[in-house]
Amino acid sequence: MAMLLDIASWILLTLGGFAVLVGGIGTLRMPDLYTRMHAASVTDSVGAILVISGIMLQAGLSLATIKLGLILLFLLLTSPTASNALAAAALVAGTRPGARQRDDGSA
Amino acid sequence: MAEQRAEFMYYAVTLATLVTMGLAVVRAILGPTLYDRVLAMNMFGTKTVLLLAVVAFLFGRPDFLDLVLTYALINFIGVFAVLEFFRIRAARRQDSGEAGR
Amino acid sequence: MTVLFGIFLLTLLLITAVAIVRARNLFVAVMLMGIASLLIAASFLLLDAADVALTEAAVGAGVSTVLFLSALSITSERERASSSRPLISLAVVTAAALIVIYSTFDKPRFGDPEAPVHSHVSPWYIEKTEEYMEIPNMVTAVLGSFRGYDTLGEVFVVLVAGIGVLFLLSGGPGFDSGKSPPPWAKAGLRHYLIPRVAGRLLIPFILLLGLYIQFHGEYGPGGGFQAGAIIAAAVILYALLEGEQNALKVLPRPVLIGLMAGGAILYGAVGVLGILMGGNFLDYSVLAADSVKGQQRGILLIEAGVGMTVTGVLLSIFHSFAARRR
16 A cells, blocks of 8 residues: 555656656747746646645645645645736736747846 | 655655756746746746755655745735736826826 | 755856846846745755745745835836946955955864854753743744844844835825825726635635744744734735725724834833843743743743734835835
8 A cells, every 4th residue: 555655656746847847848948928838837737736746645644744735725726826917917018929029128 | 665765756856846947047037028037936936835845855844844835825926016016017108198198 | 965956056046146136127136036035945945944944935925026016116127327336346346255255264064063053052052942941943942032132133123124114215206195196006906807816815824824923933933023024925915906005994004103113112021021020131931930931921922022023014114115106
């Protein structure tokens, strides 16, 4: 049983690490803001779910697991909201999806 | 044996998170628009949450999770402030545009 | 391996710091400061300093970005070209850096058990915390009781800084002198449905976390400074969502000023109470019949004072920026 739990958390952590890495590369390589937000949200949602549930399996039934569950719950509430607020801010200021990017001129 | 395997996995996830944090810093510095930088900061925050959660278990110190909980709960406020900042700027531009007409 | 992680984080921090200095657009600098704060908190945690990391998290994530952006919205976004002589500054900075680097040669190696910091008073604190106070978090014991004078000083520094900012920001041209603000200033993010709904849902949890950090400081990382910043962040979130005016209805200015001064006064009063009950200033042992109980009660009271002052100061600063923006 312990072996099974171990293997399950192993798989979850590996996939989570992979998702985080893929999202990071996507954030760097995608062509414009809105596509980059897609890539970033991969790390925020899938990555967070996989990594934290992987750790939860390792922690077993304890206060730490409850805290991890809360962390996951709050992350799943806050990070899409933050993405929404960011997209709204970009729209308010006039950035359109697919438009050519303006450089803000800072180096 | 099982303990060691778990520890190895923690190291692997930590490494993946750290590399992604590095990529986010690159995105924050390259820009090119302001919003890319906000995106990078926000993503960096989530990555910090994951990194610190894994590190808490790597060190065997579950009380570190209070810090992670704090980040998970309040890190998004900055992005709301960004939205408010641009909303006020847009409203002001509109105000001065109407006054000029 | 952990050392490698630490070095990686510090390298990222160095890169970010250089980028902050080079950024001409101040908005970009604010975003990079946010990243720097996260990096610093992570580095603190890798060094096992959970209390300090929590402080950095509470201030850096919740409050400082908001305050920086408030400041930006009453000034220009672009940094003016500096008129100072770059060569002289470079010489001064290089000289200072060389002195600092030279002084590090005398320092003990990282983690050396023989280092003065580990062999001087620390063993005494570690030994006596359990005996005098029976609380597991030694940081709170040192901060609240053994070095209570230092913390009292810090609270007054926070109070004086808050008063200074209020003096700088109120009055003068651009200050809101009773004229009604334009409609867009009142609205907040009320028209953005998703942020509003999710944000309102989270405010009670943030407040709860603040109270937990406040009263759990004796058992885990936390205490008045961190809790004050978290509670201030919750109110700031409310102000962003519902408009700053409505947040002022919840916690009006006189209440905020009262919190600022009241916290510092509470801290001082606990000290004086110690004298009145036959002990020394800030000696909590006499506050109850049992000296351990007295210590615990004293720490609880002064932490409450710290939390009140920090909340009051941060919120006052936030509101005075908002008052200038109109």
